[in-house]
Amino acid sequence: MAAGLGTRFGKMTETMPKGFVEVGGKSMIERSVETLIACGIEKIIIGTGYRKEKYEDLQKKYPQIETCFSPKYAETNSMYTLWNTRNQIGNDGFLLLESDLIFEEKAIRALLESPWEDIMLISSVTKFQDQYYVESDADNILTACSVIKEEIEAKGELVGIHKLSDSFYRKMCVEYEKIVDDKPKLGYEYMLLSMSKEVSPVYVLKIDRLQWYEIDDEQDLKYAEENIINNI
Structure with a gap:
């Protein structure tokens, strides 16, 4: 997911999308x-918006990349991009990632190796700001999310990497089409929560001591x- 404006980076993203901010x-x-x-x-689809040409140029270096432009990127959010x-x-199952992450390879391998088909990856609390907490039940099924830790029985922090099956994603798209006009700025994580509660379970996979970070601004960087970065 790489369509966002990245405004919190200020001048750093005036000429490039935030996925191109360098770390290390x-x-x-x-x-x-x-x-x-x-x-x-073998196939990587980048949902683009702001400064889409930067991602299109990246295809020359990595032939595995395809891009999918969202012309409504300035007025929508991640669920619309997805x-x-x-x-x-x-008809493929897939991994869903945000463009502003750094992470260990084991995050990807753990999702690929898991027998669960639809997964939200979490870790112990890592970020010093903008945390997004996740709750799950005794069966490791997603039950709640919040930016306020005290609102839920938090099991960990959202990493921003997921695994989704084709059947789940198709149901997700059907449900979203019902509300797309009313909720164009819906984040996909809220859609995943709604789906887990009402349609089909999303499992929560926790990796303790995972090295990762979501970088939203210069403080995060x-x-x-x-x-x-030196631990990845």
Whole structure:
């Protein structure tokens, strides 16, 4: 998911999308692409919007990449971007990632190796700001999410990497089409929660001590370069 404006980076994203912000000398998007390829992924669809040409140029270096432009990127959110890619995804199950992440390869391998088909990956609390907490029941099924830890019985923090089956995603798209006009700015994580409660369970997979970070602004970038990137 790489359609966002990245406004919290200020001048850094005036000429490029935030996925191209470099951490430890390499852009976040290239780090993700190379990790996926190392794990055997052969098709990578990037849902683009702001500065889409940067991602289109990346196809020259990585032939595994396809792009899917969302012309409504400025007025929508991640669920719309995900829904917009439905024709290119076809009938495949897939991994869903955000473009502003750095992470260990074991995050991808754990999802690929899990017998669960529909998974939200979480870790112990890692971020010093903008945390998104996740609750699950005794069967490891997603039951609640919140940016306020005290509102739920938090089991960990959302990483921003998921695994979804074709059947689940198709149901998800059907449900979203019912509300797309009313909720164009819906985040996909809220759709996953709704689906898990009402349609089909989403399992929560926790990896303790996972090295990862979501980088939303210059403060995050500074923290990631000082505390995270050398451990990945």
